[in-house]
Amino acid sequence: MGTSSMKNFDLIVVGASFAGLACARTAALRGLRVAVLDRKPDPGAGVRTTGILVKEAADDFDVPAELTRRVRGVRLHAPNGAHTDHWAPGYYFLATDTPNLLRWMADEAARAGAVLQWGMRFTGGEMSENGVVLADLGLKAPLLIGADGAVSAVARAFALDRNRRFLGGVEWELAPDAGLDPRFLHCMLDSELAPGYIAWAVPGVNVIQFGLAARSDTKSEPAKILARYGERLGLRAPKIIGTRSGLIPVGGALKRTSRGPVMLIGDAAGYCSPLTGGGIAAALRLGRRTAQAASDWLDAGGEHPSAVIAREAPSYAVKGLMRRALDLAPPNWVWNATLGTAAFRHLAHAVYFHKRGDHGELPYETPHERALAEDHLQV
Ligand SMILES: Cc1cc2nc3c(=O)[nH]c(=O)nc-3n(C[C@H](O)[C@H](O)[C@H](O)COP(=O)(O)OP(=O)(O)OC[C@H]3O[C@@H](n4cnc5c(N)ncnc54)[C@H](O)[C@@H]3O)c2cc1C
Structure with missing residues (x-):
C-alpha cells in the first residue's frame, strides 16, 4: 500500500487493555485522531488477569x-x-468483572471518538520522517504507543527494552x-x-x-x-x-521505553510491581497521562510524552529488592x-x-x- 492511501491518525495505540484504552479515551477526548488495534476478537476476550x-x-x-x-x-x-x-x-x-470492565472501557474510548479495531495484530512498522507507518495495516501517525503487554511486539519491532x-x-x-x-x-x-x-x-x-x-x-x-x-x-x-x-x-520499569515516535506504556514498559504483580493502577494512570502529554506535544509544543512519563513512572527500586527476597522462596x-x-x-x-x-x-x-x-x- 502506498503512503498516500494510508489512513492518517495523530496516535496509534497497539493493545486495547487497561493502558491502551485509558490512553485512547483521554487522547480522543482531547481531540486527537486515535486508532487502537488489538489482536483480540473482542475487548473482553481472553482475559489474562485477576483484575483487582x-x-x-x-x-x-x-x-x-x-x-x-x-x-x-x-x-x-x-x-x-x-x-x-x-x-x-x-x-x-x-x-472486577474484568471482561465487562474492559468492554465498558472500550465503549468509553469509542464514545470519545477513538477508532477501535479488533482482530488486528501488530507485526511491525517503519519509522518515517513524520512518525510511524504500519504499511500492512494501512495506518500512519506521528506517534505510536505500545500498550501490548508483558511480551511486547512493539518493543521487539522497534528495538526497545523488553521484559526478561x-x-x-x-x-x-x-x-x-x-x-x-x-x-x-x-x-x-x-x-x-x-x-x-x-x-x-x-x-x-x-x-x-x-x-x-x-x-x-x-x-x-x-x-x-x-x-x-x-x-x-x-x-x-x-x-x-x-x-x-x-x-x-x-523486573521493574524498563530503561529504554521510547525511540523517536514510538513509546511503551503499561506492562510493555515494565510498569508492574515486582513485589505484588499489580500493574492495573499504573496502566490506567500512566495511560491517561501519556495521552495528556501527547496532546500537549502535538498541539501545544510541549515536551515529548516519553520525557513526561519517564519522570512520572515508578522505578520500583525497593519493590525490586523485595522481589529478590521472595524469589528465594x-x-x-x-x-x-x-x-x-x-x-x-x-x-x-x-x-x-x-x-x-x-x-x-x-x-x-x-x-x-x-x-x-x-x-x-x-x-
Ligand atoms: C494471572 C495474573 C493476575 C494479575 N492480577 C492482577 C490484579 O489483580 N491487579 C493488578 O493490578 N494487576 C494484576 N496483574 C497484572 C495486570 O494484569 C497487568 O499489569 C495489566 O493487565 C497491564 O495492562 P496493559 O494494558 O499494560 O497490558 P495487558 O492487559 O497485558 O494488555 C495487552 C493488550 O495488548 C494486546 N496485544 C498484545 N500483542 C498484540 C499485538 N501484537 N497486536 C495487537 N494487540 C496486541 C493484547 O491482546 C491485550 O489486549 C495480573 C497479571 C496476571 C498475569
Whole structure:
C-alpha cells in the first residue's frame, strides 16, 4: 500500500487493555485522531488477569459499581493452617468483572471518538520522517504507543527494552461458593506450591477467582493449591467454570521505553510491581497521562510524552529488592513461624495497605455492606 492511501491518525495505540484504552479515551477526548488495534476478537476476550483494582486506582478512575465488588480485608494463610486478618478503615480492593470492565472501557474510548479495531495484530512498522507507518495495516501517525503487554511486539519491532523476568500466573474461575468468607482477599503463602509469590482466592463478581503465581521456572498447579487449602477456605464443592493465565513482568520499569515516535506504556514498559504483580493502577494512570502529554506535544509544543512519563513512572527500586527476597522462596516453616509476629503484621500492612495502621477483627461496618455480604452468602 502506498503512503498516500494510508489512513492518517495523530496516535496509534497497539493493545486495547487497561493502558491502551485509558490512553485512547483521554487522547480522543482531547481531540486527537486515535486508532487502537488489538489482536483480540473482542475487548473482553481472553482475559489474562485477576483484575483487582487497588483503592488508589478506584479513586483515580471511575468505574461502574455493578462491574465491581468491594473487598475490605486481606486474610493471609500459612501452610500450617493458621491465618491472620488485615484491614484498614476506608481502604478496600475492587474485584472486577474484568471482561465487562474492559468492554465498558472500550465503549468509553469509542464514545470519545477513538477508532477501535479488533482482530488486528501488530507485526511491525517503519519509522518515517513524520512518525510511524504500519504499511500492512494501512495506518500512519506521528506517534505510536505500545500498550501490548508483558511480551511486547512493539518493543521487539522497534528495538526497545523488553521484559526478561516474569512470574507465571494461572487462575481458575470457580462458581460462587457461600463457604468462602467474602470480606477478604485470601492469600496463601506457600513456597512449596507457589514459590516466589502466593496463591489466592478472591470473592469476585459472581465468581470466585482461585489461582497462583510463581517463579516462571516452576509449574503453577491450582489443583494442588485447591487440594491443600480448599477445605480450610470453606470451599464446599469447587466447580471450575473458566481459566485465565498470563505472565507478570517483575523486573521493574524498563530503561529504554521510547525511540523517536514510538513509546511503551503499561506492562510493555515494565510498569508492574515486582513485589505484588499489580500493574492495573499504573496502566490506567500512566495511560491517561501519556495521552495528556501527547496532546500537549502535538498541539501545544510541549515536551515529548516519553520525557513526561519517564519522570512520572515508578522505578520500583525497593519493590525490586523485595522481589529478590521472595524469589528465594522462604521454606514453609519460615511462613509458619513468622505469620503472626508483629514484624510480619507490620510488613503486611505496608504492602497491602500502605502503612495505614493495623486493626483487630474486620467488622461488617455499614448496613449496606452487611446486606451485600448476606446476599452473597445466599448464593
Ligand atoms: C494471572 C495474573 C493476575 C494479575 N492480577 C492482577 C490484579 O489483580 N491487579 C493488578 O493490578 N494487576 C494484576 N496483574 C497484572 C495486570 O494484569 C497487568 O499489569 C495489566 O493487565 C497491564 O495492562 P496493559 O494494558 O499494560 O497490558 P495487558 O492487559 O497485558 O494488555 C495487552 C493488550 O495488548 C494486546 N496485544 C498484545 N500483542 C498484540 C499485538 N501484537 N497486536 C495487537 N494487540 C496486541 C493484547 O491482546 C491485550 O489486549 C495480573 C497479571 C496476571 C498475569
